[in-house]
Amino acid sequence: MTGKELDRATLRQVQGLDERHAGWVAKHLVMAGRLMYEDPAVSFQHALAASRKGGRLACVREAVALTAYAAGEYAEALREFRTYRRMTGDTTHLAAQVDCERALGRVQKALQLAADVSPDELEREARAELAMVVSGIHEERGDLQAARTALEIPELDRRRGYPFSPRLFQRYADVLAASGEKQAAAAWRRYVRVAEKALGLGGFADPDILDVDTGPSEEERTERRAARAAEQEQQDDAAASSEDSDAPA
Numbered sequence: 001m002t003g004k005e006l007d008r009a010t011l012r013q014v015q016g017l018d019e020r021h022a023g024w025v026a027k028h029l030v031m032a033g034r035l036m037y038e039d040p041a042v043s044f045q046h047a048l049a050a051s052r053k054g055g056r057l058a059c060v061r062e063a064v065a066l067t068a069y070a071a072g073e074y075a076e077a078l079r080e081f082r083t084y085r086r087m088t089g090d091t092t093h094l095a096a097q098v099d100c101e102r103a104l105g106r107v108q109k110a111l112q113l114a115a116d117v118s119p120d121e122l123e124r125e126a127r128a129e130l131a132m133v134v135s136g137i138h139e140e141r142g143d144l145q146a147a148r149t150a151l152e153i154p155e156l157d158r159r160r161g162y163p164f165s166p167r168l169f170q171r172y173a174d175v176l177a178a179s180g181e182k183q184a185a186a187a188w189r190r191y192v193r194v195a196e197k198a199l200g201l202g203g204f205a206d207p208d209i210l211d212v213d214t215g216p217s218e219e220e221r222t223e224r225r226a227a228r229a230a231e232q233e234q235q236d237d238a239a240a241s242s243e244d245s246d247a248p249a
Helices: 009-017 019-033 040-054 057-068 074-088 094-103 107-115 124-140 144-151 165-178 182-199 218-246
Strands: none
Touching: 009 019, 009 057, 019 040, 019 057, 040 057, 057 074, 057 094, 074 094, 094 107, 094 124, 107 124, 124 144, 124 165, 144 165, 165 182
């Protein structure tokens, strides 16, 4: 692991640091990314380590926020999401911010934060993620109609498939079922499977396949090339000898 495994945009930010610090920050960011779902707590520690020498970088603050969120450190995550948003103006992680407020018991503040941004200002995925979080908050409060309405965004379209569509459709099906609309819920569960199949997700995901190189090794290929060259040389010598013997005396 060299640190160069980072995506280009992140690597460009990191390379703007002092050379003594860039390598340190890059390697900790790589490990934070690798471990975020496997071991969120350790991932968070790597992100914090990166922040000690790269805290002025937006990509580092984003990493701290995401890993803190994954590790259940909601207060820390919320602070870092706010900082990242302040630095970049990016609302990609608005749903996570709202969920942090919910997790900290500040439900009304969570809903207000969600309402402060027009859905039209959000990218499709961010809008869908926010809709699912807000829907969950309303359902927890017992307001199933509001939970349903929150999900009725343009992306709730069974004829269109986005990476988040199966989760969005499933969430809608769950709310319908909780509302007693069993047939409608069953229909949306079918749409979940259709979307997964179209997108190659869930049970329709391709299995991990390991390519095994059963061809000759480089050494064997070199030996074969040498043998072919020697054979060709012998053929050329034989042809030359034949021409000499056929020549008139």
